[in-house]
Amino acid sequence: MANMLEVKGLQKSFGELDVLKDITFDVAQGEVVAVIGPSGSGKSTLLRCLTQLERADGGTVSVCGEPMLTAEGYRDTKTLHQIRLKTGLVFQNFNLFPHMSVLRNITEAPTVVLKTDKAQAQARAKELLKKMGLEAKADAYPCELSGGQQQRVSIARALALSPEILFFDEPTSALDPELTGEILAVIKELAAEGMTMVIVTHEMAFARDVADRVIFMEHGVIVEQGAPSQLFGDSASDRVKQFLARFNG
């Protein structure tokens, strides 16, 4: 299987603070990777570096076989734009465009950025909304939706550009506990369809259930990574055990 993501020795610091130190991992096509770890360990920064929202200070990154960050630095703007369109990011707090209807939120990028025909973009958006169980909400505005519904729209919005790999940064953390299930169900469905995903999450049961691999991060390094059964079953690291105990206990 081809690697959709190859990260080697990734480094990022904010001033004196080394947030990412020598991060190395790959993600294969169709693989679902859960990233867990205490808050402040650099999980969001990692996703932000992989999606170009943040500039890394060192290391190399390839997305879908296309080098994005090499030993010589970042690729040219045009290539970076092309690579970005292969990656989607679902934010913790959705970041929907409040002044646009649900449908417009989804069609805006395909029509403006990809120059897709409007009718075609709308048809695709409706298809995606149907998949998210939101076909009735096409004309609603984000403020009229529940958090769970908004998050599903934001997933549809990311999918509308047909990304090759989808990143999630704590997609259920801003939601009421009773609403997290609907998001997790959507992600599970995407996993079943073979979508390559990297999911930062605090939902341990979900990570165990849906992920092919779990990465445990702390203080900007990957402490351990492996199959969920390994990490959640009998981790080699005391630190991982300690962290997981808080969730099981």
Add this chain to the structure above:
Amino acid sequence: MTSEEILHLLGLMLQYLMPTLKLFGATLLYAIPLGMVVALMKMCRFKPLSWLTNLYILIMRGTPLLLQIIVVYYSVPTIRSSASCPAGLRTLLERVELKGDAGDVYMFRMILLAFVLNYAAYFAEIFRGGIESIPKGQYEAAAMLGFTRLQTFFRIILPQVVKRVIPASSNEVITLVKDTSLAYAMGYMEIMYIAKKQMTTFSSLTPLFLAGAFYFVMATVLTMLFGLAEKKLDYYK
């Protein structure tokens, strides 16, 4: 004053309403886009430009508009006739300073220039506040979807800014309609001008009250218009 005289006065004032509206409309036409440019300049990452813009805003907001009008108006003839004025600049200023029949044109332009410079500074601060109030997440979501910076500004940020700046802008616009009366000081023939003249002619305060009524009606209409605009944009939060 007899009712006939009042009716005549009313007709006269309606004629002088046009110059007032012209100054008001032209100021908005130029000051709003300029205000947006000034706001972006102040937020510019190139610090010297940002500081310079800030200085301009401080001066415009920290000194009286009337003073600014007088300075702008007299700057051209004063600089032109000063001994140290370079020849090139003098020729240029002579072309700007229209005299004789065109004197009114010069007057309007200079008054308008002062109004635009002043109001652009106020609008700039309102727009900057509006732009800075848009959450960072909006820019990040737009970037993730592949929008360019220009597309992000015009499609995602600006429409949200418009909604947020309407209440504060409405105050400025209503102040502007009343501020146009300052042009009277330069002899610009608008409502204030005719009211003051008729007051002397008739030894009556009625023309002034009538002028006040004109401003009151304009301010009220504007308040209603902005109320409508706010309602129109109420479809989202």
